[in-house]
Amino acid sequence: MNVLRIDSSPLKEASVSRGLLDVLQNKLESQGHEITSKRDLYYDDKVTLGSQDRYMGYFTPADQQSDAQKAAVAGSNELALEFAAAEAYIIAAPMYNFGVTAGLKTYIDLISRAGISFNYLPEGPVGLLKDKKAYVVVSTGGTPVGSEVDFVTPYLRTFLGFLGITDVTFIAADLSNVNREESIAKATQQIEAL
Numbered sequence: 001m002n003v004l005r006i007d008s009s010p011l012k013e014a015s016v017s018r019g020l021l022d023v024l025q026n027k028l029e030s031q032g033h034e035i036t037s038k039r040d041l042y043y044d045d046k047v048t049l050g051s052q053d054r055y056m057g058y059f060t061p062a063d064q065q066s067d068a069q070k071a072a073v074a075g076s077n078e079l080a081l082e083f084a085a086a087e088a089y090i091i092a093a094p095m096y097n098f099g100v101t102a103g104l105k106t107y108i109d110l111i112s113r114a115g116i117s118f119n120y121l122p123e124g125p126v127g128l129l130k131d132k133k134a135y136v137v138v139s140t141g142g143t144p145v146g147s148e149v150d151f152v153t154p155y156l157r158t159f160l161g162f163l164g165i166t167d168v169t170f171i172a173a174d175l176s177n178v179n180r181e182e183s184i185a186k187a188t189q190q191i192e193a194l
């Protein structure tokens with residue numbers, strides 16, 4: 001499988017999710033899969049909030065876009081096409097204030113594109129990304145994954161499902177502010193068992 005790696009912590013060496021994505025990457029590579037692309041969302045100049053030109057550009061046919069809209073949509077086109085081309089995903093999802101980080105949410109707004117990752121049909125929107133596999137590492141400081149205030153897991157399950165990605169494995173690296181070593185060890189075990 002061609003795998004896209006997505007890091008969404010601004011932290012580098014100190015990041016729990018980044019370290020665990022390294023473990024997951026090694027695991028998948030040892031099984032013959034290849035990491036063919038990587039996005040480090042806090043360090044990627046395509047991952048920006050955007051302005052009116054981008055969002056008006058989304059809803060304007062390409063041959064009718066202004067030059068400003070074309071330029072504003074270009075980064076999103078690249079990210080969305082790259083996402084659609086991958087066969088599998090490894091995604092780091094640190095919890096910030098009970099949801100995903102701003103970097104991950106911004107990326108989601110960039111790759112969720114009608115005509116690329118989903119389509120509007122008369123009966124409603126339908127995901128275009130079929131037969132893909134996603135692994136998501138959810139890292140938290142004090143909120144248990146699966147608790148009623150964990151909005152990361154259900155949100156990502158819903159979003160990925162919206163795009164057609166229903167085969168999703170969540171790896172919990174939670175409560176690292178309570179016991180960091182235990183949190184990482186538990187998640188590592190889960191990855192090694194994949």
Ligand SMILES: Cc1cc2nc3c(=O)[nH]c(=O)nc-3n(C[C@H](O)[C@H](O)[C@H](O)COP(=O)(O)O)c2cc1C
Nearest residue numbers: 009015016017094095096097098139140141142143
């Ligand atoms: C701005 C900010 C908000 C956070 N909000 C939460 C939270 O709502 N619940 C929680 O359990 N941990 C929270 N944390 C802790 C992080 O989830 C935790 O440090 C986790 O390991 C982050 O992933 P990372 O180490 O890969 O960056 C927050 C941390 C920061 C910096």
